[in-house]
Amino acid sequence: MADLQSKMAELSLTQPEVQVALAVVAATILLLVILKLLAGKKRGSAVLLVGPCNGGKTTLFYQLKDGSTRLGTVASMQENEGLCQVRNEKDRVLGSVRVLDLPGHPRLRSKLEQYLKDASAVVLVIDSADITPNKTEAAEDLFEVLTHPVVARRRLPVLLACNKADLETQAHSVDFCRRTIEKQLDAMRKTRLALGGDAGRAIAALGKPDKPLSLGALRSPISAASISAEKGDVVEVMRFFSKLV
Numbered sequence: 001m002a003d004l005q006s007k008m009a010e011l012s013l014t015q016p017e018v019q020v021a022l023a024v025v026a027a028t029i030l031l032l033v034i035l036k037l038l039a040g041k042k043r044g045s046a047v048l049l050v051g052p053c054n055g056g057k058t059t060l061f062y063q064l065k066d067g068s069t070r071l072g073t074v075a076s077m078q079e080n081e082g083l084c085q086v087r088n089e090k091d092r093v094l095g096s097v098r099v100l101d102l103p104g105h106p107r108l109r110s111k112l113e114q115y116l117k118d119a120s121a122v123v124l125v126i127d128s129a130d131i132t133p134n135k136t137e138a139a140e141d142l143f144e145v146l147t148h149p150v151v152a153r154r155r156l157p158v159l160l161a162c163n164k165a166d167l168e169t170q171a172h173s174v175d176f177c178r179r180t181i182e183k184q185l186d187a188m189r190k191t192r193l194a195l196g197g198d199a200g201r202a203i204a205a206l207g208k209p210d211k212p213l214s215l216g217a218l219r220s221p222i223s224a225a226s227i228s229a230e231k232g233d234v235v236e237v238m239r240f241f242s243k244l245v
């Protein structure tokens with residue numbers, strides 16, 4: 001016992017060997033913390049365009065890719081992939097982002113889960129003139145996105161792009177579209193929680209279940225904007241992209 005006490009006394013904090021050992025331990029802990037933070041913040045490489053059929057994803061895709069308008073785009077059967085040059089308001093190129101346009105048809109959407117693993121952001125494209133009949137599908141897509149474990153962990157930004165704003169009298173306001181989807185997502189969360197079976201999904205990312213769901217208070221920052229893919233009014237999408245480059 002006396003032997004141990006004398007050994008302990010020898011290991012004083014002022015001894016150089018002890019100081020070096022402590023410095024190594026502190027540096028290792030710091031490195032691990034930094035690596036963990038970086039892993040949490042790591043973003044994937046593609047911006048996904050998702051949303052119900054006919055919302056205007058493919059029209060937006062071509063508008064972003066090369067400024068072209070392909071009128072009467074047919075329902076997509078497969079993904080489109082391309083690079084979009086990101087420009088600021090003064091038309092200066094800030095960089096580029098990879099954009100993936102996914103088909104809206106539910107039977108072709110099965111790959112969404114896979115694509116979300118490598119996403120940097122998500123644009124949910126909805127037809128603001130036809131939001132009411134499409135609200136269930138739009139909310140389902142948003143549910144899949146927000147409760148995806150990778151999206152929840154990385155807090156990927158989501159833009160709710162209320163498209164077809166050029167249909168002035170028919171198009172609903174951004175606020176109306178946002179509230180409609182928020183309410184639908186809230187109802188969907190209640191049903192899914194009651195049914196169970198959502199193992200593996202990050203339901204907690206939708207907020208506390210005993211409180212009404214608020215899109216403004218979720219882990220992933222959600223913004224909403226009015227756009228017209230067909231008329232080339234995609235400034236808000238560019239602004240959203242500029243935060244990713």
Ligand SMILES: Nc1nc2c(ncn2[C@@H]2O[C@H](COP(=O)(O)OP(=O)(O)OP(=O)(O)O)[C@@H](O)[C@H]2O)c(=O)[nH]1
Pocket residue numbers: 051052053054055056057058059060070071072073074075076077102103104105125163164165166167227228229230231
């Ligand atoms: N008025 C108006 N029509 C648009 C706009 N954007 C797209 N459309 C039209 O909406 C229809 C559907 O557009 P798409 O781009 O094919 O829609 P999508 O979301 O890719 O549809 P899926 O591939 O089936 O999921 C086409 O007839 C487009 O011309 C817009 O900003 N304004």
Ligand SMILES: [Mg+2]
Pocket residue numbers: 057058059073074075076101102103104
């Ligand atoms: Mg399409």
